[in-house]
Amino acid sequence: MSLAHGLRLKVVAEGVETLEQLKFLQSVGCDQYQGYHFSPPLPATQFAELVCNWQKAEDRSSVDDAARTHSKLAAYR
Numbered sequence: 001m002s003l004a005h006g007l008r009l010k011v012v013a014e015g016v017e018t019l020e021q022l023k024f025l026q027s028v029g030c031d032q033y034q035g036y037h038f039s040p041p042l043p044a045t046q047f048a049e050l051v052c053n054w055q056k057a058e059d060r061s062s063v064d065d066a067a068r069t070h071s072k073l074a075a076y077r
Helices: 002-006 019-027 044-060 065-069 072-076
Strands: none
Touching: none
């Protein structure tokens, strides 16, 4: 993490399956994640719907930076 951040790179963890894994990654400063903890692989149309619904929900509520940053969708903002 520190090497990547020192080079001004973002760190993306792949294969995150549990809340415990996510909490560990957050505690060590991981920027983004992807994996079954958030969503299984989806067809393109379902993924587009997921992104739209996620953005609508975010617009309606105040989501803290940690939740937004540690989402595989953070890259699409």
